Amino acid sequence: MDAGADRPKPMAATDAVGEVVATVRRLVGEGGCAWHAAQTHETLVPFLIEETFEFIDALERELPADEVRGELGDVLYQVLFHAAIAERDGESYDLDTVARALNEKLIARHPHVFGDRGYMSVEELNAEWERLKEDAAGEQRGSRAPLDGVPAGMPTLARAAKVVERLKRAGLVDPAAAERSAVDPLSVAIGPQEAAIAEVGIGDAMLALVIRANAAGVDPDRALRLASDRLAARVTAD
The missing domain is CATH 1.10.287.1080 (MazG-like)
Incomplete structure (x- = not known):
């Protein structure tokens, strides 16, 4: 059919x-x-x-x-x-x-709804969407980098969240990893204990960092932007 x-x-x-x-x-x-x-x-x-x-x-x-x-x-x-x-x-x-x-x-991005692909899990859909984007752009399968298409002009915090999510999907970052070395630059990622913190607690912790940045004369937006760039460069380096 x-x-x-x-x-x-x-x-x-x-x-x-x-x-x-x-x-x-x-x-x-x-x-x-x-x-x-x-x-x-x-x-x-x-x-x-x-x-x-x-x-x-x-x-x-x-x-x-x-x-x-x-x-x-x-x-x-x-x-x-x-x-x-x-x-x-x-x-x-x-x-x-x-x-x-x-x-x-x-319609083209949802062949499991409008085509004959059948049911697909969220994980399968994430991978399928990347392949469909490559096809639409005429790119070779697997040629898209994990952070391709992430707008540089996004609000810094939203962009940081997008970068971490994309890197997680690509298997380059595991925010829920059980062990992090104290000197590991990725130790700032949310670990198993922090994952249980309520939204209010995380918001308070972020606000505390903004207050700390103010006291140190640091622009928190710039600090997060640069940290996101360092993370992306570190885990995507060949």
């Missing part, structure tokens, strides 16, 4: 989505809002970051559903804004092409 036979057909946008798309296009287009007309992808970056963190904050504070919905709407607005700018400026994409490419990628 053709594996693509069961693939869902692209759905037309609902009336609500179509209406807000038209609204944003009017704001950005000729004769619309002067402020919107003056914006570029670059000038909108701070707003995208702010709106994303406001949505995260709403989730973490467990705000009422209507407030979370509003924050998610603000994130959607940023997506629509960027797409409208691209359409206005004659770039090679608009919301339709963005959505179509996303749909195709989601």
